[in-house]
Amino acid sequence: MFPLRDPVGPDRAALPQPARELIAARVAPAADQTDRKGVTRAVIDEFAAVGLLGDALTPAAAMRELSEVLAGADATTWFCWVQHQTPLRILKGEGAGLREPAGGQLTEQLLPDLRSGRSLAAVAFAHVRRPGPPNPAATRVDGGWRLDGRLDWVTSWDIADVVMVMAQGVPPYDSLLVCAYLPAGRAQERLAGVTVGEPLSLLAMSGTHTRPITLADVHVPDARVGAILDRHAWLAQDASRTLDANPAAFGVTRGAIAELDAIAEQRADSSLAALAAELALTCRSVRGHAYAAADDGAPPETRVALRAASLQLAIDATTAVVTARAGASMLRGTSAERRLREAMFLQVQAQTATTRAASLALTAARLPTLRATGGR
Secondary structure, eight states, X not given: OTTSSOSSOOSSSOOOHHHHHHIIIIIGGGHHHHHHHOOOHHHHHHHHHTTOSSSOOSSHHHHHHHHHHHHHHOHHHHHHHHHTHHHHHHHTTOSTTEEEEOOHHHHHHHHHHHHHTSSOEEEEXXXXXXXXXXXXXXXXXXXXXXXXXXXXXXXXXXXXXXXXXXXXXXXXXXXXXXEEEEEOTTSSOOOTTEEXXXXXXXXXXXXXXXXXXXXXXXXXXXXXXXXXXXXXXXXXXXXXXXXXXOHHHHHHHHHHHHHHHHHHHHHTOHHHHHHHHHHHHHHHHHHHHHHHHHHHTOOHHHHHHHHHHHHHHXXXXXXXXXXXXXXGGGSTTOHHHHHHHHHHHHTTTTOOHHHHHHHHHHHHHHHHHHHHTTTO
């Protein structure tokens, strides 16, 4: 079971042994159950206990490998785990466009436990990428901000202690993004005006405790604001960051290739083994080029094309497992159908108009090859 059997292997950094043992013993065997019933806080706490929840691993290659292996074992757990990083970085004063950092009271209250992993953070910021009026909107009031609007997707709500909500200011503060740190599902405190909806029933990743949240006249004192960012600077950095391939896509691909390789061995099927080997070779190649492009600041068109290729590779690898498993892959709760749904989720996660266009262009480019076969 992945990550014990892994034909692709790491890119530049091996996973620390405690992480590999934890993922192999606790995450991978429970992946199908987690997909149905949800990520438990207990497993997140186990990551914190071995130093794998708070501050990012260094070098960057080590953090990428952790993301890959975790996503390859269970993308649902990966998604809850990865949410923690953005609120932590912003509270530490990292990232583009910082205009006002958090006050000492908030950092003293939250930062030590977020860095150690004793507290889990959720995040909501995808909405600020959308055009049109701000939703939610932050209105300046005496001593703080008033938040109004609706958050369609708040992941990890049930298992998180705090959620960082990013909201665009209304004029004359519309060039600002307010990063408010609010109590989440596990916190004892509840803010007036925060209405939590039922968990969303999703095609994939339903185990991520994702809920819609409505904010109506929610008063956030300045003491709860982790940062105020320059909106244009942050959006520029976000647009650049989302051009790069997501390590989770390579992780899901690695997990699928590992499963395909195991099927080939069980059946002594040389053609299936050859396919697994070819997919592994392709994964290593695309991944190496994608990470190098990200690290070296390659032209945007190069980086986004590699991102699209990584997403297509995840679809190809997971579809190959479904095909190899045949009718058995149609049963709910199997790794084959779960991985395919995880690959589909990655087609929309952190997508922008630019990255979406690149993925669709890659699909269009593949069609002439299909037509040339004449259906053969």
